Amino acid sequence: MYPTARFSVAPMLDWTDRHCRYFHRLMSKEALLYTEMVTTGAIIHGKGDFLAYNEEEHPLALQLGGSNPVDLARCAKLAAERGYDEINLNVGCPSDRVQNGMFGACLMGEADLVAQCVAAMREVVDIPVTVKTRIGIDDQDSYEFLTHFIQTVSEKGGCDNFTIHARKAWLKGLSPKENREIPELDYPRVYQLKQDFPQLTMAINGGIKTFDEMEQHLQHLDGVMVGREAYQSPYLMAEVDQRLFGSDRPVMKRREVVEAMYPYIERQLANGSYLGHITRHMLGLFQSMPGARQWRRYISENAHKPGAGIEVVQQALAKIPAELDV
Ligand SMILES: Cc1cc2nc3c(=O)[nH]c(=O)nc-3n(C[C@H](O)[C@H](O)[C@H](O)COP(=O)(O)O)c2cc1C
Numbered sequence: 001m002y003p004t005a006r007f008s009v010a011p012m013l014d015w016t017d018r019h020c021r022y023f024h025r026l027m028s029k030e031a032l033l034y035t036e037m038v039t040t041g042a043i044i045h046g047k048g049d050f051l052a053y054n055e056e057e058h059p060l061a062l063q064l065g066g067s068n069p070v071d072l073a074r075c076a077k078l079a080a081e082r083g084y085d086e087i088n089l090n091v092g093c094p095s096d097r098v099q100n101g102m103f104g105a106c107l108m109g110e111a112d113l114v115a116q117c118v119a120a121m122r123e124v125v126d127i128p129v130t131v132k133t134r135i136g137i138d139d140q141d142s143y144e145f146l147t148h149f150i151q152t153v154s155e156k157g158g159c160d161n162f163t164i165h166a167r168k169a170w171l172k173g174l175s176p177k178e179n180r181e182i183p184e185l186d187y188p189r190v191y192q193l194k195q196d197f198p199q200l201t202m203a204i205n206g207g208i209k210t211f212d213e214m215e216q217h218l219q220h221l222d223g224v225m226v227g228r229e230a231y232q233s234p235y236l237m238a239e240v241d242q243r244l245f246g247s248d249r250p251v252m253k254r255r256e257v258v259e260a261m262y263p264y265i266e267r268q269l270a271n272g273s274y275l276g277h278i279t280r281h282m283l284g285l286f287q288s289m290p291g292a293r294q295w296r297r298y299i300s301e302n303a304h305k306p307g308a309g310i311e312v313v314q315q316a317l318a319k320i321p322a323e324l325d326v
Helices: 018-027 040-045 069-081 096-100 105-109 111-124 143-155 187-196 211-218 228-232 234-244 254-270 275-282 292-302 310-317
Strands: 007-009 032-039 060-065 086-091 129-134 161-165 201-205 223-226
Touching: 007 234, 018 032, 018 234, 018 254, 018 275, 032 040, 032 086, 040 060, 040 069, 060 069, 069 086, 069 111, 086 105, 086 111, 105 111, 105 129, 111 129, 111 143, 143 161, 143 187, 187 201, 211 223, 211 234, 223 228, 228 234, 234 254, 254 275, 254 310, 275 292, 275 310, 292 310
Parallel strands: 007 032, 007 223, 032 060, 060 086, 086 129, 129 161, 161 201, 201 223
Antiparallel strands: none
């Protein structure tokens, strides 16, 4: 079985792009990082390279959105050839656009099809094929519904690794954002699932913020996946290896993290990237420190100006009081 990711950063559309992942990777060598969801349609028909990433990002999982086994297998194969470490199928995203294309959370009601999708991908790649799902959809929120889904996808599809977002999705009436807040979290249900399927690797996701909470979950499950907190308070990443993987490397200071980004930023700017596309992921780094607001504001006001370069980040860093050893 694939070594368990004790900690991962959740796939987040528009957030966990390659710049964000590079930034997170600087702080944690051990975390498993996920791409944003990429649809099979984008990979197969889209213009541009939707599979591009930086070598430094490993271990890296590609999250696919789709429900056509042939297309998914084709994309999984391409991704494996490109060196991704895992393929993950999205069975959790509730947005309308996604429902129309028949993928995301609505697939929870199509367990046999998900099994076929997983089986088709597993047939053509050697890397793990995993599934990220919810605990239910709409009125289909019984424990039996969830176990039927897991049993079908594991037995018929051969999937042995699941990440469970511990709340159901309301497919009608709630926005994707509301669907991450309104349906209640039910951690005990996910713990129960792991007890009933001890042979499967299972990670839990949803509302996890602190290392104490992560350690608590890890007593019941194989892994924790953190989304919004890792993005909005990214300095959390700096302690992941020490707190969850037993690393004795010194924890990086926030300033060191910024400075370690300089060579990457220079390289990316030289290749035509915009500064703001990189720095937007770094805005929360000094969260709740003196100078945090000025850091954030300076970058927000200047990083999008034409020709903005590394000096914007240096000036922003200068807003953090020099005597502050952070
Ligand atoms: C901006 C944003 C984009 C997201 N995009 C995806 C996505 O592409 N695929 C996916 O499976 N989940 C997506 N999610 C859901 C997260 O992966 C995660 O399941 C959810 O935020 C709950 O975890 P958290 O409470 O730790 O944030 C997204 C969440 C956010 C906030």
